[in-house]
Every structure is written in C-alpha cells, then in structure tokens.
Amino acid sequence: MVKAVLLDRLWARMNERGDFPMLSQSLRTTVAAMANHDYDFSALVQIVLSDFALTQKVLRLANSVMYMAFGGNITTVTRALMVLGMDAVGHLVVGLKIVDHFHHSAPRRIDAKLELNRTMLSGSVARKLTEHGDLRVGEEAVVCTLMRQVGKLLVVFYLDAEWDEIRRACDGGATEDEACIAVIGVTFDELGNEAAVRWRLPDTIREGMGAYDPLADESRQTQWLRAITNYSTDVARVLTTADITEEARESHIAELANRYGRVLSTDPEVLVQMSLALAKEETDDGLMREIMELRANADAIARESLDPEARIAAGVEDLRALPPDSPFSTALTLANETVLAGLGFARTVVFVRQGVNMFAAQHGFGPGVEEVLPNLGFNAAFQPDVFHLAIANSVGIFIENARDPKMLPRLPAWYRETFDDARAFVLLPVAVRDEQPVALLYGDWTISQEPRRISQTEMSALNELANELASFFARSTADAD
Incomplete structure (x- = not known):
C-alpha cells in the first residue's frame, strides 16, 4: 500500500511536467490498436500517419530486402501493415514513441x-x-x-x-x-x-x-x-x-556471451564478435x-553537481524554453525542482496566490512535504513576520538562523509547527512588474544538514529564476487574453 501511494505521488510529479501524459496516452492508444484485429487496421494506420518520421520508418522497413518477396515498392502504411503485421508495427511504434519522448x-x-x-x-x-x-x-x-x-x-x-x-x-x-x-x-x-x-x-x-x-x-x-x-x-x-581497458571490456562481454549463449541459441564467440x-x-x-x-x-x-549558479542558470534556460501554452503549474514545478537541486535544499514549497488575500501551498518536494501541503498557507493581509516581508519585497530574502531566539517571533505559528527542524531558509517572491506577487518559493536546510549560507551570486541567480518565472506567467496570461 505504501509503495502504491509513493508511485502515485511520483507519477503526479511526472505529470506536472506536462509532456508525460501525452506519452502515456499515445502508448495506450497504440496498444489498444494492436489488440484490434479489424482487417482495415484503421486505428494503427492513423497513429503511424500522424507522425511523418514514423511513417517513413515503417515504409522503409516494409521495402527492405527482407520483405521484397511481398512485391516491393510499398507506398502506403496500410499495405506496409499487411506485409509487416500488426504486432511488428505496433511494437516498432511503442519503441520509437518511448525513445522520442525522452529524446525531445x-x-x-x-x-x-x-x-x-x-x-x-x-x-x-x-x-x-x-x-x-x-x-x-x-x-x-x-x-x-x-x-x-x-x-x-x-x-x-x-x-x-x-x-x-x-x-x-x-x-x-x-x-x-x-x-x-x-x-x-x-x-x-x-x-x-x-x-x-x-x-x-x-x-x-x-x-x-x-x-x-x-x-x-x-x-x-x-x-x-x-x-x-x-x-x-x-x-x-x-x-x-x-x-576500462579494451582487454577488460572484451573479457566482460565474453563472460556475458558464455552466460547467455545457450538460451539465445548463439555461439558465445559469435555474440562477442557481434557486440564488438x-x-x-x-x-x-x-x-x-x-x-x-x-x-x-x-x-x-x-x-x-557542485556549482549552484550553473544549475540555477540551467533552470532559467529550461523555463525560457517552455512552450508559451504550457500550464503555469508546469513552470512552477520546474522552478521548484531547480531551487531544490541547485542549492541542495532538504525541502521546497511553492505558495500560490489564491484569489486576492490567500497564499496556499501548491507544490512541494522533500521528505514529508506532500502530507503537510494542505496545512500550509497564509493570509496576504499584513502580519509582522518574514513571509509577509517576503511578499512585500522585490527580491528574495535569506534567513540564516531560523532557530535564533530573536528570529522565532518573526516566524508564523503554522510554519514553526510544520517545519520545526529548519535551520535556514530562503523566500523568493514571484511578482509581475510592480504588481502583488503571484507566488512565493520556499527552500530550506534542516538541522541534520551542515550549516551554510547563500552567497550574493547565488541569491542573484535565484532572483533571476524568480524573474523568469514571473515573465513566463506574464506571457502565458497575455496569450490567454
């Protein structure tokens, strides 16, 4: 049961990136078409025809030397399917869809x-x-x-x-x-x-x-x-x-060939030579x-792995490369992952403005974060704490010692109850021009981690990330209008 819940959570994170559901639907459609043995092959033909590169691959295969006995010069996908068979083309489609998805x-x-x-x-x-x-x-x-x-x-x-x-x-x-x-x-x-x-x-x-x-x-x-x-x-x-040396490489392959040669009905030496x-x-x-x-x-x-600025800069480029019609939630997830991985934070959370007065946690990464998301949020009306200081600020703020007795009164009760093991954290407002922030990014290090600070150049990189996220939101909103 625990494993099923975890896998559901992982799948949700993948789906937030936007392109993963498209792959899933494409593969399911292909498999369903393979199971449909109607003579006209219409469903699978349509899947192949919808992808020019895939169409050419199927036609080239049908016209290869191996299948010349079927007449050659095959120019339609329907005829190719009749020559190659539903299973062969279906598996070819599945394999190419998987590879193409990760490639793109x-x-x-x-x-x-x-x-x-x-x-x-x-x-x-x-x-x-x-x-x-x-x-x-x-x-x-x-x-x-x-x-x-x-x-x-x-x-x-x-x-x-x-x-x-x-x-x-x-x-x-x-x-x-x-x-x-x-x-x-x-x-x-x-x-x-x-x-x-x-x-x-x-x-x-x-x-x-x-x-x-x-x-x-x-x-x-x-x-x-x-x-x-x-x-x-x-x-x-x-x-x-x-x-590893060429000699060691050949030795390893020879060991594999000897192990699998019999079940593959192939002489081990032939396997070795083929592989090399x-x-x-x-x-x-x-x-x-x-x-x-x-x-x-x-x-x-x-x-x-070691250069936070480079990793954050790569995240900025990924944000810029997102299609304008991508959901804002996809951009938020990408930015959230960048903050988490860029600085090696234990946890990150994205607070998104809901209506006029509320900020509610929408995404979170790190141990135990998913479970507490429904309890995380605050009213935008002013309170003398660091979260309200952050949404009133144009750049991010870094709290180096969240456990300092002088800092504790500046931390809201809901935060202290949920993240009582935070050592240090950063808050990044995401605001479009001079308007009120549309989101707030949070990332922390816990007491189980070595203490460290955020440098000025790292904070500049984080602010650039927040600005790019705001620009994406502005572009997507303008396109929607």
Whole structure:
C-alpha cells in the first residue's frame, strides 16, 4: 500500500511536467490498436500517419530486402501493415514513441543524455541479435529491452534531486537497488514495471523486461525475451563504462556471451564478435561516438553537481524554453525542482496566490512535504513576520538562523509547527512588474544538514529564476487574453 501511494505521488510529479501524459496516452492508444484485429487496421494506420518520421520508418522497413518477396515498392502504411503485421508495427511504434519522448524532453544534463544513449544502444544490441529472425518477435524484444531501462530514465529525467542522491549513494558503494530504495522507496525495475502497467503494455512485454534467471519457472519465450533484454542491457553498460581497458571490456562481454549463449541459441564467440562489431559501427557514426564525446566532457557533470549558479542558470534556460501554452503549474514545478537541486535544499514549497488575500501551498518536494501541503498557507493581509516581508519585497530574502531566539517571533505559528527542524531558509517572491506577487518559493536546510549560507551570486541567480518565472506567467496570461 505504501509503495502504491509513493508511485502515485511520483507519477503526479511526472505529470506536472506536462509532456508525460501525452506519452502515456499515445502508448495506450497504440496498444489498444494492436489488440484490434479489424482487417482495415484503421486505428494503427492513423497513429503511424500522424507522425511523418514514423511513417517513413515503417515504409522503409516494409521495402527492405527482407520483405521484397511481398512485391516491393510499398507506398502506403496500410499495405506496409499487411506485409509487416500488426504486432511488428505496433511494437516498432511503442519503441520509437518511448525513445522520442525522452529524446525531445532531454535536459541539458550530461548524465541524462548518457543514460538515454545507453538505453538506445541496448536497443540496438537487441535489434542486432534478432535481425535475422521473426521481425514481430524481434521488435518485441527491442521494446522489452527499452522498457527495462525506463524506470531509471524516469528518475533521471523527472526526479533530478532524487537522481543526484541515488548517484551519490552509488559512488559511496551502495548498489543501485539499495540506493533507490533508500531514496525513493522503490527500485528502477519496480518503477519500470509500474510504467508498463499504467501504459497497459501487453503481458509479454511486462514479463520479458524482467531479470533473467535460468532456473526460473517461466515459458521458453519469456526466458528468451529476458535473455535478450538482459544481455543487451549488460553489453551496453560494459561498452559505455568509462576508464576500462579494451582487454577488460572484451573479457566482460565474453563472460556475458558464455552466460547467455545457450538460451539465445548463439555461439558465445559469435555474440562477442557481434557486440564488438556493433560498438565499432556505432563509434564511427552513432550512439557510441556521442557517448564518447559526452564522456570527454564528464567533468562537466561534477561541475554541474557542485556549482549552484550553473544549475540555477540551467533552470532559467529550461523555463525560457517552455512552450508559451504550457500550464503555469508546469513552470512552477520546474522552478521548484531547480531551487531544490541547485542549492541542495532538504525541502521546497511553492505558495500560490489564491484569489486576492490567500497564499496556499501548491507544490512541494522533500521528505514529508506532500502530507503537510494542505496545512500550509497564509493570509496576504499584513502580519509582522518574514513571509509577509517576503511578499512585500522585490527580491528574495535569506534567513540564516531560523532557530535564533530573536528570529522565532518573526516566524508564523503554522510554519514553526510544520517545519520545526529548519535551520535556514530562503523566500523568493514571484511578482509581475510592480504588481502583488503571484507566488512565493520556499527552500530550506534542516538541522541534520551542515550549516551554510547563500552567497550574493547565488541569491542573484535565484532572483533571476524568480524573474523568469514571473515573465513566463506574464506571457502565458497575455496569450490567454
């Protein structure tokens, strides 16, 4: 029950970014069309035709050498579906939709790009392994392989602060599963399985994306899919691991080939050569080349993690890049995450003006914040406390010692009761020109964290973030009018 509540909360955070519900609906529509075996294929044809790049991919595949026996020169999606089959095209659509979603929503963070490229490389390995067999089964294996990475991608792309914590825990010696459970309460695999359920992917996909166990009591098809999925994932990980010699890389791949060769009905030496050949092809002009270029700039990851101003500046750019028709709640969530991750706060809360006189908490990140949001809010009418000082101010204010006896009278009772462990906090008003603030951003460090201050340059970066958020609100309001 606790896990279900947590996953619902995580899904809500993803949905707040705006683009995630579109992916979910697209995948559900595709899966529903795959289950509809009407001869005219109208639903799936419409899905393919709605995406020009997808249309070209399907037509190229139908006209490939493998399918020339069906007549060649296929120019319609309907005919392509008749040649390739509903399952093959449906799985192709699902795989491309997943990859395209993360590609188009990719943040500038190098580690996010690396994880996406690693996922795409694993899909390439799976496709290479199955290219001479049944296309329908091959594309199904590719989807299973991509879905095995989805849990991690969701965290990397949507839960920046949690991903940083997980990465630091792994650097400290924890396994990925241990770090995930400690930070978000579920593993990447469990989150990926939840995605598959909510997207209503077929049972074969959900079963095939699981961990491979040669002793498991599973059908032969499920074991084969899991072997493809796990081998492809592990090979992509080995190929993209930094700072290991070519000899060590080949040795690791040989170990994997010996483990999976029998269930894949492929000689281990053939598996090794195929994997290394794919890496060489990709290095010449493909994913591996981009991964190597990203690795060359890997020090930027450390700078990005440690430099608050750079992270806040990246958040400002993300705000500027939002489409004008994005909901204000999406911009608020993005700004909230930026404040949280940029300064390593324990908690953040966004207060939004409701009507004329009230500010109510609308979004919050950090342990226990979601539960207390309904209790957080204050009347805009003047009171001699720091929250009213903040909404009367044009720039943010920083309270360095919230536990100072002289400061306590300046903290409202509702705040002291809820956040009694706050050590220091910042309040950022979001005001359009000289009007009353439309929102107030709050972020704090607790007594369990090392004491620190906000520098003048960091505060300037935060104020720029608040100004950009105000500009977004002004633009979206003007467009609505």
